Amino acid sequence: MFLAVEQLKVSYRGQAVPAVDDVSLGLxxxxxxxxxxxxxxxKTTLLRTVAGLExxxxxxxxxxxxxxxxxxxxxxxxxxxxxxxxxxxALFPHLDVSGNVAFGIHDMPVAERNARVAEVLAxxxxxxLQARYPHELSGGQQQRVALARALAPRPRLLLLDEPFSxxxxxxxxxxxxxxxxIFKAAGVTVLFVTHDQMEAFAIGDVVGVMNRGRLHQWADxxxxxxxPATRFVARFIGDGVFIPARFEPRDEGAAMxxxxxxxxxxxxxPLAEFQGAGQCQVLLxxxxxxxxxxxxxxxRLVRKSFQGAxxxxxxxxxxxxxxxxxxxSYLEHAVGDWVGIRPQVRHLAAFAQES
Amino acid sequence: xxxxxxxxxxxxxxxxxxxxxxLPIALLTLIxxxxxxxxxxxxxxxxxxxxxxxxxxxxxxxxxxxxLLVGLGVLCVGxxxxxxxxxxxxxxxxxxxxxxxxxxxxxxxxxxxxxxGLFEFAGPVQSRLRDWFGSSAxxxxxxxxxxxxxxxxxxxFYPYVYLLTRNAFVTQGRRAxxxxxxxxxxxxxxFWRVSVPMARPWIVGGLALAWMETLAxxxxxxxxxxxTFTTALYKAWFDxxxxxxxxxxxxxxxxxxxxxAAAEQRSQRGRSYQVASSHCQPIVLRGWHRWVxxxxxxxxxxxxxxxxxxxxxxxxxxxxxxxxxxxxWDFARNTVLLAVGTAFIATTLSLVLAGVRRRHADRITAWVxxxxxxxxxxxGVVLAVGVFIPIAWxxxxxxxxxxxxxxxxxxxxxxxxxxxxxxxxxxFLAVAYHASDSAMQRITRSQEETARTLGLGSxxxxxxxxxxxxxxxxxxxxxxxxxxxxxxMPITLMTRSFGWxxxxxRVFQLTTESMWENAAVPAxxxxxxxxxxxxxxxxxxxxxxxx
Numbered sequence: 001m002f003l004a005v006e007q008l009k010v011s012y013r014g015q016a017v018p019a020v021d022d023v024s025l026g027l028x029x030x031x032x033x034x035x036x037x038x039x040x041x042x043k044t045t046l047l048r049t050v051a052g053l054e055x056x057x058x059x060x061x062x063x064x065x066x067x068x069x070x071x072x073x074x075x076x077x078x079x080x081x082x083x084x085x086x087x088x089x090a091l092f093p094h095l096d097v098s099g100n101v102a103f104g105i106h107d108m109p110v111a112e113r114n115a116r117v118a119e120v121l122a123x124x125x126x127x128x129l130q131a132r133y134p135h136e137l138s139g140g141q142q143q144r145v146a147l148a149r150a151l152a153p154r155p156r157l158l159l160l161d162e163p164f165s166x167x168x169x170x171x172x173x174x175x176x177x178x179x180x181x182i183f184k185a186a187g188v189t190v191l192f193v194t195h196d197q198m199e200a201f202a203i204g205d206v207v208g209v210m211n212r213g214r215l216h217q218w219a220d221x222x223x224x225x226x227x228p229a230t231r232f233v234a235r236f237i238g239d240g241v242f243i244p245a246r247f248e249p250r251d252e253g254a255a256m257x258x259x260x261x262x263x264x265x266x267x268x269x270p271l272a273e274f275q276g277a278g279q280c281q282v283l284l285x286x287x288x289x290x291x292x293x294x295x296x297x298x299x300r301l302v303r304k305s306f307q308g309a310x311x312x313x314x315x316x317x318x319x320x321x322x323x324x325x326x327x328x329s330y331l332e333h334a335v336g337d338w339v340g341i342r343p344q345v346r347h348l349a350a351f352a353q354e355s
Numbered sequence: 356x357x358x359x360x361x362x363x364x365x366x367x368x369x370x371x372x373x374x375x376x377x378l379p380i381a382l383l384t385l386i387x388x389x390x391x392x393x394x395x396x397x398x399x400x401x402x403x404x405x406x407x408x409x410x411x412x413x414x415x416x417x418x419x420x421x422x423l424l425v426g427l428g429v430l431c432v433g434x435x436x437x438x439x440x441x442x443x444x445x446x447x448x449x450x451x452x453x454x455x456x457x458x459x460x461x462x463x464x465x466x467x468x469x470x471x472g473l474f475e476f477a478g479p480v481q482s483r484l485r486d487w488f489g490s491s492a493x494x495x496x497x498x499x500x501x502x503x504x505x506x507x508x509x510x511x512f513y514p515y516v517y518l519l520t521r522n523a524f525v526t527q528g529r530r531a532x533x534x535x536x537x538x539x540x541x542x543x544x545x546f547w548r549v550s551v552p553m554a555r556p557w558i559v560g561g562l563a564l565a566w567m568e569t570l571a572x573x574x575x576x577x578x579x580x581x582x583t584f585t586t587a588l589y590k591a592w593f594d595x596x597x598x599x600x601x602x603x604x605x606x607x608x609x610x611x612x613x614x615x616a617a618a619e620q621r622s623q624r625g626r627s628y629q630v631a632s633s634h635c636q637p638i639v640l641r642g643w644h645r646w647v648x649x650x651x652x653x654x655x656x657x658x659x660x661x662x663x664x665x666x667x668x669x670x671x672x673x674x675x676x677x678x679x680x681x682x683x684w685d686f687a688r689n690t691v692l693l694a695v696g697t698a699f700i701a702t703t704l705s706l707v708l709a710g711v712r713r714r715h716a717d718r719i720t721a722w723v724x725x726x727x728x729x730x731x732x733x734x735g736v737v738l739a740v741g742v743f744i745p746i747a748w749x750x751x752x753x754x755x756x757x758x759x760x761x762x763x764x765x766x767x768x769x770x771x772x773x774x775x776x777x778x779x780x781x782x783f784l785a786v787a788y789h790a791s792d793s794a795m796q797r798i799t800r801s802q803e804e805t806a807r808t809l810g811l812g813s814x815x816x817x818x819x820x821x822x823x824x825x826x827x828x829x830x831x832x833x834x835x836x837x838x839x840x841x842x843x844m845p846i847t848l849m850t851r852s853f854g855w856x857x858x859x860x861r862v863f864q865l866t867t868e869s870m871w872e873n874a875a876v877p878a879x880x881x882x883x884x885x886x887x888x889x890x891x892x893x894x895x896x897x898x899x900x901x902x
Contacts, residue, residue: 078810078815081810090799092820092824103809104809146805
């Protein structure tokens with residue numbers, strides 16, 4: 001692994017609960033990893049510990065095989081060659097754009113330095129703005145300067161702490177895609193922190209979901225969405241609900257008996273562990289339910305919110321359980337109507353009954 | 356972008372704890388204060404007896420009366436003028452807004468001797484009255500008069516109340532005032548029911564500052580021959596050579612001052628700033644109201660600044676030929692030496708303190724830093740005594756060691772420039788600290804951390820991040836301390852060695868001989884330099900207003 005975090009624990013003085021607790025993850029060279037989680041989950045602390053701004057209480061962090069943080073060792077921030085982009089960009093107000101970008105490559109010969117500054121500015125799409133001062137730039141431009149500044153010294157690893165949170169939603173999405181292109185072109189390894197899952201999906205090769213200091217899952221985007229490792233991941237990522245289910249062995253594989261009927265796993269979902277477990281729950285995402293007037297399963301429309309091409313609807317089954325579904329917006333059902341629905345579950349994720 | 360604040364402070368700061376770094380600087384002030392209190396805790400009965408019988412009753416009554424009346428004075432002058440210039444429109448309002456701050460450039464003792472020179476028996480006012488009404492024209496005796504002292508100190512210290520209160524009116528509550536007026540309150544009623552209650556923490560802060568200055572004032576009361584704690588202390592010190600009595604008085608004074616300082620600190624907590632919205636309708640005064648407003652401002656401006664400055668210039672013109680002599684180069688050189696030296700020391704120490712405070716967020720460090728800058732509250736006469744006690748002790752020790760080596764002198768540290776610099780730095784460290792610290796707070800934690808991830812060590816951070824970004828703040832700190840030292844009188848007077856004079860000391864010497872015209876020359880030099888920080892303060896206030 002290019003970056004390896006092993007059983008890392010970070011505690012703040014005077015706080016009983018560690019901010020980061022027993023977290024392990026790895027990144028290959030050139031990969032983009034994203035940590036998502038609610039605020040206060042420890043993702044920023046994890047990032048700051050990798051940067052060397054916080055110290056590890058236990059476990060270790062290794063970069064290119066060299067231990068940079070552990071209980072015994074703490075490589076100084078300045079020597080790690082890890083770049084970081086902060087939430088507030090932290091541009092230096094007394095320097096113009098090229099001064100900011102050149103800040104970390106101060107020791108280079110002038111000609112080389114100027115060439116490098118021009119190169120990274122071109123890469124982030126800011127050529128021509130060299131002489132501007134930070135207060136003369138828009139939020140998006142400031143953000144690019146911060147990125148260029150972090151890239152200029154060719155860091156071994158680039159860390160970004162919620163870099164889009166101060167930008168408006170529209171700009172945010174465009175920048176997320178642009179940034180991924182920039183990272184891939186530069187071939188840099190990236191660890192990115194956000195609380196916005198859409199951003200995580202747009203940028204990341206690997207996504208980690210954190211809550212209360214623990215890393216619940218570290219996997220590719222597809223797996224995190226369709227095979228959430230824990231109930232928390234299932235709830236945090238995407239729209240979905242849990243409904244009661246019971247394991248039923250079948251000749252052609254396992255299945256779950258639910259108020260919506262029998263749900264079969266399309267491809268080897270790991271359901272066997274629920275054999276004999278009695279009552280459990282399965283995750284149903286909004287797109288696992290499709291509208292079908294011919295279906296024998298009926299549900300009452302409880303709430304609907306218009307989302308353009310479809311309504312995101314909350315439906316109540318006759319068993320009383322609630323499910324979510326996208327219904328086409330041309331259907332003009334009113335709240336209280338009974339509609340026909342059919343489960344269409346490709347990836348079945350089951351969880352033990354919540355105690 | 357307050358996001359930097361949400362990041363917790365470094366979990367385990369390396370090296371010494373913060374308080375250990377700040378403590379040596381705090382000792383600069385704490386040792387003199389402790390020395391004074393220590394001396395007071397071992398009272399000599401005969402000293403106490405003398406003090407209680409002959410000094411304390413009069414001095415206490417005088418000081419209390421002075422505080423009460425000056426307090427009333429600065430409130431009556433400062434608050435209404437602040438309200439008028441901050442929220443109303445009338446002829447000259449923009450000019451008076453800043454001009455009413457100009458008296459800050461005057462040390463109180465200069466205002467005092469100008470007034471003395473104008474109104475004493477031989478002065479131009481009484482002479483003119485006698486010309487008009489004959490020699491029987493009655494005029495109140497000004498020397499030793501309470502009213503003269505109150506008037507002068509009010510004129511000298513109302514700008515503290517004016518400045519803070521105006522700041523309050525400008526930065527907060529304009530909307531509330533608008534709302535009150537839309538609900539049908541008249542302008543004067545809105546002043547009493549909305550503006551003043553909302554600005555109370557600022558008003559109290561300004562009053563506390565004015566009171567601290569009143570307690571600490573030595574020069575002005577000395578000119579009027581009005582006995583307070585400071586002059587009694589000076590007399591015990593110089594005329595009676597009674598260190599014990601001086602220390603006793605100093606300890607009492609410290610107690611009073613600590614009460615003031617606590618009140619000032621408390622009042623700061625109540626201040627919350629709202630971002631002022633720029634397009635609030637000012638109150639446009641009409642008819643005779645506008646001329647009353649104009650008249651009030653003009654009267655105060657004339658009494659506190661215009662008349663004194665004109666008088667100083669006139670006197671200087673008539674006397675500079677006889678007064679300016681080669682010795683003046685020494686006075687000026689000594690003044691600049693002290694001012695620049697203290698400014699350098701205080702600014703450097705304030706930078707260290709601000710840096711320590713930033714890196715170590717714990718409460719003990721915060722407390723030690725707060726103690727380190729308590730010197731602004733300690734009157735100069737007290738610090739002078741407090742510095743003298745340990746220095747004299749150290750001197751005796753050194754002399755005892757050196758005597759066998761052939762040293763023949765009576766003082767090494769006593770009266771040395773180094774000792775003066777120490778005492779002055781302790782007094783004015785707070786001035787530098789406020790400027791450095793507010794500049795330091797504008798550097799966000801993430802800017803610092805960015806610089807570190809870009810490969811900067813401690814030295815690089817200082818050279819390439821801190822110093823460039825702090826330059827303005829440090830320059831302000833340096834300048835403010837410099838000017839304060841030039842204006843300072845009692846510490847310089849009491850810690851210098853005999854014959855080593857500065858401009859302020861020269862003013863003191865000339866005024867004790869009632870040579871007002873001659874004193875105008877060094878006074879004018881001090882006032883001219885003193886105008887610099889007033890301009891700075893005003894620019895900053897305008898920036899807050901504009902932001």
